[in-house]
Amino acid sequence: MTFQFVNPxxxxxxxxxxxxxxxxxxxxxxxxxxxxxxxxEGFAALSMRKIADAIEYSPATLxxxxxxxxxxxxxxxxxxxxxxxxxxxxxxxxxxxxERLKALGRAYVAFGVAHPETYRLIFMEDPSYTGAALxxxxxxxxxxxLAPAKADDDPGDAALHIMLTALEELKAAxxxxxSMDLAVWAEAFWATLHGIVALNLTCPVFPGAPLDxxxxxxxxxxxxxxxxxxxxxxxxxxRAGGKKKSAEAPAExxxxxxxxxxxxxxxxxQPAARAGKKATKPAGASANEPATKPKAASA
Amino acid sequence: MTFQFVNPxxxxxxxxxxxxxxxxxxxxxxxxxxxxxxxxEGFAALSMRKIADAIEYSPATLxxxxxxxxxxxxxxxxxxxxxxxxxxxxxxxxxxxxERLKALGRAYVAFGVAHPETYRLIFMEDPSYTGAALxxxxxxxxxxxLAPAKADDDPGDAALHIMLTALEELKAAxxxxxSMDLAVWAEAFWATLHGIVALNLTCPVFPGAPLDxxxxxxxxxxxxxxxxxxxxxxxxxxRAGGKKKSAEAPAExxxxxxxxxxxxxxxxxQPAARAGKKATKPAGASANEPATKPKAASA
DNA sequence: GTCTATAGCGTGATAGAC
DNA sequence: GTCTATCACGCTATAGAC
Numbered sequence: 001m002t003f004q005f006v007n008p009x010x011x012x013x014x015x016x017x018x019x020x021x022x023x024x025x026x027x028x029x030x031x032x033x034x035x036x037x038x039x040x041e042g043f044a045a046l047s048m049r050k051i052a053d054a055i056e057y058s059p060a061t062l063x064x065x066x067x068x069x070x071x072x073x074x075x076x077x078x079x080x081x082x083x084x085x086x087x088x089x090x091x092x093x094x095x096x097x098x099e100r101l102k103a104l105g106r107a108y109v110a111f112g113v114a115h116p117e118t119y120r121l122i123f124m125e126d127p128s129y130t131g132a133a134l135x136x137x138x139x140x141x142x143x144x145x146l147a148p149a150k151a152d153d154d155p156g157d158a159a160l161h162i163m164l165t166a167l168e169e170l171k172a173a174x175x176x177x178x179s180m181d182l183a184v185w186a187e188a189f190w191a192t193l194h195g196i197v198a199l200n201l202t203c204p205v206f207p208g209a210p211l212d213x214x215x216x217x218x219x220x221x222x223x224x225x226x227x228x229x230x231x232x233x234x235x236x237x238x239r240a241g242g243k244k245k246s247a248e249a250p251a252e253x254x255x256x257x258x259x260x261x262x263x264x265x266x267x268x269x270q271p272a273a274r275a276g277k278k279a280t281k282p283a284g285a286s287a288n289e290p291a292t293k294p295k296a297a298s299a
Numbered sequence: 300m301t302f303q304f305v306n307p308x309x310x311x312x313x314x315x316x317x318x319x320x321x322x323x324x325x326x327x328x329x330x331x332x333x334x335x336x337x338x339x340e341g342f343a344a345l346s347m348r349k350i351a352d353a354i355e356y357s358p359a360t361l362x363x364x365x366x367x368x369x370x371x372x373x374x375x376x377x378x379x380x381x382x383x384x385x386x387x388x389x390x391x392x393x394x395x396x397x398e399r400l401k402a403l404g405r406a407y408v409a410f411g412v413a414h415p416e417t418y419r420l421i422f423m424e425d426p427s428y429t430g431a432a433l434x435x436x437x438x439x440x441x442x443x444x445l446a447p448a449k450a451d452d453d454p455g456d457a458a459l460h461i462m463l464t465a466l467e468e469l470k471a472a473x474x475x476x477x478s479m480d481l482a483v484w485a486e487a488f489w490a491t492l493h494g495i496v497a498l499n500l501t502c503p504v505f506p507g508a509p510l511d512x513x514x515x516x517x518x519x520x521x522x523x524x525x526x527x528x529x530x531x532x533x534x535x536x537x538r539a540g541g542k543k544k545s546a547e548a549p550a551e552x553x554x555x556x557x558x559x560x561x562x563x564x565x566x567x568x569q570p571a572a573r574a575g576k577k578a579t580k581p582a583g584a585s586a587n588e589p590a591t592k593p594k595a596a597s598a
Numbered sequence: 599g600t601c602t603a604t605a606g607c608g609t610g611a612t613a614g615a616c
Numbered sequence: 617g618t619c620t621a622t623c624a625c626g627c628t629a630t631a632g633a634c
Contacts (some may be wrong), residue, residue: 023617036496048610057621060612069610124423130502180516184508188495188517195494196487203429205424209483217479218487221521322599346627357601362629601634609625616619 027065031053031079034072038218043121046073055091073121074132078117081133085158086112092162094127097169098223104162109215112197175224192218326364328354330378342420345372372420373431379417380432383410384457391461396468397522403461404492408514411496418496459485470552474523491517 033054037046048069052059066072087107094100112119122133134157163186170176176185196214199205330351347368351358365371386406392479393399411418421432433456462485469475475484495513498504 019617026617047608049608059610060620061618063611064617065384124497125501127501127503131505134504181508181512184512184516187498187508188491188520189514191494191498191513191517192487192491193494194498195490195492197487198423198492198497199490202424202426204426205429209480209486213480213483214490215488217483218490221487318599325599348627358628359602359630360600363599368628584621599634601632603631603633605630606628608627610623612623613621613626614619615621616617 023065026055026057027059030062030065030072032078035076035079038076038117038121039115043073043125070128074129074136076118077133078136080115080122083115083118084108086220087111088159088162097166097173098175099279101163101166101170101189101223102219104166105189105219106215108193109197109211113200113211116201122199123194124198124201138233163189185191189222200210316494322364325354325360329361329364330374331369334375334378337375337416337420338414341416342372342424369427373428373435375417376421376428376432377435379414379421382414382417383407383421386410387458387461396465396472397474400465400469400522401489401518403465404488404518405475405514407492408496408510412499412510415500422493423497423500462488487551488521491521 002058030051033051034046037054045067048059048062051072052062062072067077069133087110088104091100091103091107094103099242121129123130164182167176167182167185171178171180171182196211329350330348333345336349336353345368347358347361350371351361361371365374386401386409387434390399390402390406393402420428463481465479466475466484470477470479470481492514495510495517499510
């Protein structure tokens with residue numbers, strides 16, 4: 001036979017690899033399409049049919065790559081969270097712990113307003129999505145998932161760890177009450193940032209203040225007023241006669257606070273979600289979930 | 300004729316009134332059923348069919364009382380917001396402005412965790428619902444809607460006004476930076492409370508700290524440390540100088556902070572929507588909305 | 599005023615041909 | 617691996633009989 005001297009396995013392996021690459025590529029296309037839909041129309045509008053239309057495959061094909069719509073959503077969450085974490089990395093180098101925390105806070109808020117639908121998906125939709133993000137961010141990030149079960153990172157706690165480290169330094173420097181429970185402080189601080197983002201995403205009630213200003217006041221309140229490097233001691237904000245400087249604007253507040261390029265276009269034009277009438281239908285939907293009406297864009 | 304001495308109009312008017320009462324009663328039954336569904340299964344699971352089933356009428360009948368599912372949702376929002384405002388009323392009597400703000404903050408958070416689905420509906424779902432709540436709370440509250448167009452109240456700003464008043468007192472007393480923009484401070488403060496509630500409702504990520512503790516730290520940070528020991532005994536704490544111990548728990552944090560009975564059972568058990576995996580599929584649905592908006596059914 | 603029936607649409611997911 | 621076809625739902629909203 002013509003091929004008798006060649007190990008057939010070589011061909012097989014090459015074919016297997018090619019198929020694997022193709023499969024992986026399609027998986028990425030699916031996720032890309034899903035990401036675009038979520039950003040443009042909100043998570044509630046994400047459906048298997050729409051994704052299939054976008055990539056020009058049949059809906060049934062999607063199920064060869066993802067077990068369900070939920071699995072796609074969770075993957076998006078993990079990706080988004082990894083993206084958020086990347087934003088934090090360079091900020092961890094800031095020497096002064098208070099300034100570091102402020103920078104992290106600004107980056108967090110900036111991410112939320114820059115990627116509203118991603119933020120919603122991760123932190124405002126369904127706890128199971130939040131869990132997926134925190135638990136699966138490592139595999140979703142740059143690393144290949146050839147060793148997905150590694151989990152030596154647990155990226156879910158990465159952000160928390162960065163925060164707690166800064167807090168410990170702060171306490172060690174006597175700039176935070178020695179009896180303060182750091183975990184509690186961290187949670188309350190995070191809640192403040194989350195509240196600012198969430199309010200901006202769904203409640204345009206206070207059109208009043210510019211986001212930067214609000215963030216500035218919040219950070220000053222939690223971490224004390226200090227311009228740049230000037231370490232100031234204790235000086236908690238709202239003390240009785242205490243501080244009286246005004247709120248200084250925190251300067252920069254852009255999407256890429258860390259100087260990192262964002263994969264997501266973001267700022268899509270406020271997905272019909274809040275712009276149009278209906279917005280994001282909640283949904284956790286399973287069966288049907290007629291989803292959102294935000295057809296605005298498509299039509 | 301037997302009835303010749305009686306003005307037929309008297310009968311007519313009585314009949315009209317009876318019919319009006321019956322109609323109003325059915326309207327209330329519809330809202331009751333809707334409220335129960337939202338509390339039990341989440342807003343996403345609210346559908347005309349379910350409401351109709353619950354009150355044992357056909358779906359078509361609902362449209363004689365409400366133009367759409369959305370109108371029902373907005374009415375619920377307005378009711379819920381009115382309920383929240385009622386919680387605030389007694390607290391406005393607290394003399395010390397800082398203590399007043401703390402009590403308001405605790406009441407706010409308590410309301411959020413006591414009525415999670417109502418809170419979601421008002422502040423976390425759709426901006427148009429938030430608007431409906433803030434704009435329509437007066438008519439939804441106790442008052443009859445015989446004079447619905449009155450709008451001399453604008454309850455939407457009521458809460459904000461209470462807060463700003465307290466802030467002005469605080470500033471006047473020198474306990475707040477003279478240059479602080481009160482509106483900004485108010486927004487950031489509200490964001491903190493909202494963040495605490497929102498995080499608790501959708502992100503059981505930090506199981507760590509008890510809610511009371513987190514709220515306590517947040518209030519101390521924003522308003523200075525001073526005992527919050529007893530509920531609202533007019534707070535003897537004349538000024539800030541007083542206590543400075545670490546974060547102490549703020550004591551009470553129950554749903555009925557104001558001492559008012561809540562109509563809603565609340566604490567339904569995390570609607571299947573987010574609790575269980577798939578269970579009750581949410582189904583958001585503005586299903587079709589046949590492009591044409593001409594709903595405007597007769598009232 | 600109330601109902602039955604249904605139009606019209608959208609969904610998640612699967613079976614089975616190719 | 618991909619598609620067509622379809623099942624089995626659930627939804628909003630309306631027409632028209634009674």
